[in-house]
Amino acid sequence: MSGTSLDGLDVALCRVQGHGPGTRLELEQFRTVPYSDEVRGRIREVFARDQVSLEHLTLLNPWLGRLHARLVLDCLREWQVPPDAVDLIASHGQTIYHAPQHQHQRPDFPLNATLQLGDGDHVAVLTGIITLSDFRQKHIAGGGEGAPLAAYGDYLLLSSATEERLLLNLGGIANFTYLPRASQDASTAFSTDTGPGNTLLDATVRAQRPTMTYDEDGRLAAAGHVHEGLLAALLDHPFFRAPVPKTTGPELFSPAYLHQAQEQTATAALSLEDTLATLTEFSALGVARAAIQAFGSRPELAVYMSGGGAHNPILQAALQRHLPGCRLATTQALGMLPDAKEAILFAVLANEAVAGQPVSLGAGRQRVPAVSMGKISLPG
Numbered sequence: 040m041s042g043t044s045l046d047g048l049d050v051a052l053c054r055v056q057g058h059g060p061g062t063r064l065e066l067e068q069f070r071t072v073p074y075s076d077e078v079r080g081r082i083r084e085v086f087a088r089d090q091v092s093l094e095h096l097t098l099l100n101p102w103l104g105r106l107h108a109r110l111v112l113d114c115l116r117e118w119q120v121p122p123d124a125v126d127l128i129a130s131h132g133q134t135i136y137h138a139p140q141h142q143h144q145r146p147d148f149p150l151n152a153t154l155q156l157g158d159g160d161h162v163a164v165l166t167g168i169i170t171l172s173d174f175r176q177k178h179i180a181g182g183g184e185g186a187p188l189a190a191y192g193d194y195l196l197l198s199s200a201t202e203e204r205l206l207l208n209l210g211g212i213a214n215f216t217y218l219p220r221a222s223q224d225a226s227t228a229f230s231t232d233t234g235p236g237n238t239l240l241d242a243t244v245r246a247q248r249p250t251m252t253y254d255e256d257g258r259l260a261a262a263g264h265v266h267e268g269l270l271a272a273l274l275d276h277p278f279f280r281a282p283v284p285k286t287t288g289p290e291l292f293s294p295a296y297l298h299q300a301q302e303q304t305a306t307a308a309l310s311l312e313d314t315l316a317t318l319t320e321f322s323a324l325g326v327a328r329a330a331i332q333a334f335g336s337r338p339e340l341a342v343y344m345s346g347g348g349a350h351n352p353i354l355q356a357a358l359q360r361h362l363p364g365c366r367l368a369t370t371q372a373l374g375m376l377p378d379a380k381e382a383i384l385f386a387v388l389a390n391e392a393v394a395g396q397p398v399s400l401g402a403g404r405q406r407v408p409a410v411s412m413g414k415i416s417l418p419g
């Protein structure tokens with residue numbers, strides 16, 4: 040898995056038994072292989088951009104597939120696991136552009152769309168391991184927005200008979216999965232994006248402190264104060280009023296989005312610390328608003344966080360303030376490494392595609408398409 044933060048490739052070696060509600064998964068190894076500046080730069084040239092070089096895009100597709108294959112082989116070597124001991128690779132690829140209809144609003148293309156690069160054939164041939172990739176297209180074909188796909192794996196691995204849970208992933212974009220109590224009843228489980236997680240925080244830090252990639256432990260944000268005017272301008276977008284489930288990406292929550300809000304409120308000269316404090320509050324409020332939309336004014340749920348933002352104490356404190364009825368912990372409390380969660384979820388999707396059957400979740404507007412996802416690439 041390589042997410043919208045472009046921090047690296049998450050490689051999770053999983054041992055999976057069974058399928059569907061009987062799935063048992065053990066994480067044997069996990070590593071985030073950091074992307075070099077060169078890799079990040081090559082992705083950024085097309086990432087979430089309207090206008091790109093088609094040649095660059097075309098070259099990037101096999102180049103990323105080959106890069107991901109090499110990084111997987113490096114991990115296996117380090118873990119002393121021969122490639123022929125691995126049955127399958129689930130390769131998410133790199134999301135380059137996410138275009139749900141509500142976001143692109145083009146009457147000439149009345150559909151949802153999303154694009155992930157890093158072709159699975161290259162991963163399969165270079166590693167010699169059967170590879171499943173391009174998971175999101177089937178979800179769109181089945182009536183979804185191509186994301187979030189977390190609901191499937193969260194439901195199969197983390198639902199509880201006794202506890203009502205929110206699985207909150209704080210990546211570049213934040214999303215949560217709702218798992219009802221006694222949740223063998225899948226009809227009320229669903230997942231939704233909530234808005235930015237770290238994407239605007241990271242972009243702001245990078246722009247003003249070129250040697251930093253993110254604000255470690257929210258230290259800069261901790262020294263700042265929330266600017267209420269800027270916060271209100273940031274929250275003033277139809278995305279936050281739209282009912283859940285919904286998806287978004289850095290196409291909308293880009294530096295241009297922040298600049299527009301800064302211009303409206305004459306806050307472009309605000310200190311880095313105050314801007315980061317405000318953006319942290321913005322991410323937390325996106326989560327809280329989606330939770331309030333879904334569960335009423337004072338949700339009382341057990342919230343389990345994952346993703347890089349789960350390491351940010353300032354973001355955690357803001358979430359707790361805005362969700363006072365919720366108990367916050369990380370997925371570590373459920374025995375799942377928070378940084379590995381998204382990669383693990385794709386292993387579950389691949390397992391379902393080859394050994395399971397389409398999972399049916401949600402109902403009505405919150406219906407999650409019952410499809411099996413992933414295209415199969417054979418090594419030979």
Ligand SMILES: Nc1ncnc2c1ncn2[C@@H]1O[C@H](COP(=O)(O)OP(=O)(O)OP(=O)(O)O)[C@@H](O)[C@H]1O
Pocket residue numbers: 041042043044045046208209210211212213237240241252253254255256257345346347348350351352381
């Ligand atoms: N110690 C920390 N303090 C603050 N923020 C952190 C810390 N560690 C990681 N992060 C944040 O987490 C980000 C990486 O998160 P993650 O890897 O979950 O994102 P992603 O998977 O790429 O995104 P998405 O889920 O949207 O695809 C970093 O860019 C940084 O903003």
Ligand SMILES: CC(=O)N[C@H]1[C@@H]2OC[C@@H](O2)[C@@H](O)[C@@H]1O[C@H](C)C(=O)O
Pocket residue numbers: 042043134137153185186187188189190210211212213214232286287288381
């Ligand atoms: C299009 C795309 O890549 N979306 C990602 C992104 O990162 C977080 C959020 O936005 C989520 O919708 C999704 O990833 C997770 C893994 C998902 O599909 O559940």
